[in-house]
Amino acid sequence: MSTKILISGATGRMGQALVRLIAEHRELDLLGGIDRERKAGADAEAFGFRTIETAESCAELLKQTAVVIDFSAAEGLQNLLAARGAEFRGRALIVGTTGLLPEALGRLDEIAQHSPVLLAANFSIGVNLLLGLVGAAARVLKAESFDVEIVEAHHKRKVDAPSGTALALGQSVAQGRGIPLDSVRRDSRSGNTGLRPSGEIGFHALRGGDVVGEHTVNFIGGRERIEITHKAQDRALFAEGALMAAQWIVGKPPGMYTMSQVLGLDYLTSGK
Numbered sequence: 001m002s003t004k005i006l007i008s009g010a011t012g013r014m015g016q017a018l019v020r021l022i023a024e025h026r027e028l029d030l031l032g033g034i035d036r037e038r039k040a041g042a043d044a045e046a047f048g049f050r051t052i053e054t055a056e057s058c059a060e061l062l063k064q065t066a067v068v069i070d071f072s073a074a075e076g077l078q079n080l081l082a083a084r085g086a087e088f089r090g091r092a093l094i095v096g097t098t099g100l101l102p103e104a105l106g107r108l109d110e111i112a113q114h115s116p117v118l119l120a121a122n123f124s125i126g127v128n129l130l131l132g133l134v135g136a137a138a139r140v141l142k143a144e145s146f147d148v149e150i151v152e153a154h155h156k157r158k159v160d161a162p163s164g165t166a167l168a169l170g171q172s173v174a175q176g177r178g179i180p181l182d183s184v185r186r187d188s189r190s191g192n193t194g195l196r197p198s199g200e201i202g203f204h205a206l207r208g209g210d211v212v213g214e215h216t217v218n219f220i221g222g223r224e225r226i227e228i229t230h231k232a233q234d235r236a237l238f239a240e241g242a243l244m245a246a247q248w249i250v251g252k253p254p255g256m257y258t259m260s261q262v263l264g265l266d267y268l269t270s271g272k
């Protein structure tokens with residue numbers, strides 16, 4: 001039986017990358033899309049959909065869906081969860097949207113009480129491997145001797161900074177060092193910044209052109225420097241990971257899942 005999929009953020013770049021990939025999988029059935037405006041007939045078909053609904057008009061479509069994949073915007077997801085949160089019962093939810101506010105994160109936790117939910121700042125296999133490697137490095141390279149600075153670059157249309165992936169990498173470093181990220185996070189520097197406190201984790205964002213996504217975690221010591229870098233070359237990579245997650249999560253019990261579980265990388269991220 002085919003897996004019935006609904007894409008939120010249907011006409012966006014990630015939504016469209018998903019449409020192209022789903023067309024290559026006979027076991028996946030693209031039921032429809034959700035976006036800012038309703039589209040039907042030729043208008044929907046131009047984006048590869050039978051129909052595109054809004055958060056307010058998607059109730060019928062949602063009932064027939066096995067898994068919703070969301071790559072929209074923080075506000076778009078928030079609207080969808082506010083309008084339809086209870087109706088996710090019995091279906092799975094994959095969220096790739098970044099820059100989510102605490103209210104949306106709270107609603108996702110509520111949905112995870114009755115449905116399987118997976119939220120990932122980055123769906124690439126390489127980045128998820130990087131999260132584990134960075135955590136392992138942070139356990140060895142102690143805060144007193146190695147300063148951590150995370151540099152990311154993205155296309156100029158990205159609206160949130162630092163990227164969700166940069167924050168996830170910072171989280172891995174903080175976890176490896178056994179401290180909460182919020183207590184050591186420092187977003188860029190300007191003006192009279194004073195001396196750099198040891199243990200601080202710095203974040204720096206470059207924006208320009210069509211850069212798909214690049215992240216470097218620098219561990220800067222007195223006598224040596226380690227740089228761990230990932231460069232995404234094609235956003236189909238994220239669509240591929242999201243579809244892998246969608247196929248994996250259908251039928252799982254309610255709860256909050258991670259990409260690390262999908263990829264079997266838990267042994268690395270847990271540090272055991």
Ligand code: NAD
Nearest residue numbers: 009011012013014035036072073076096097098121122123
């Ligand atoms: P995009 O701007 O090309 O597309 C966003 C889509 O969402 C558009 O179709 C837009 O109409 C729709 N949308 C925006 N606001 C909405 C609202 N209020 N209601 C309904 N629909 C709304 O963006 P993109 O490059 O496709 O990225 C989408 C999201 O996915 C971003 O948050 C981005 O950071 C994130 N992203 C995550 C990953 C990952 O691996 N987790 C990878 C790439 C992008």
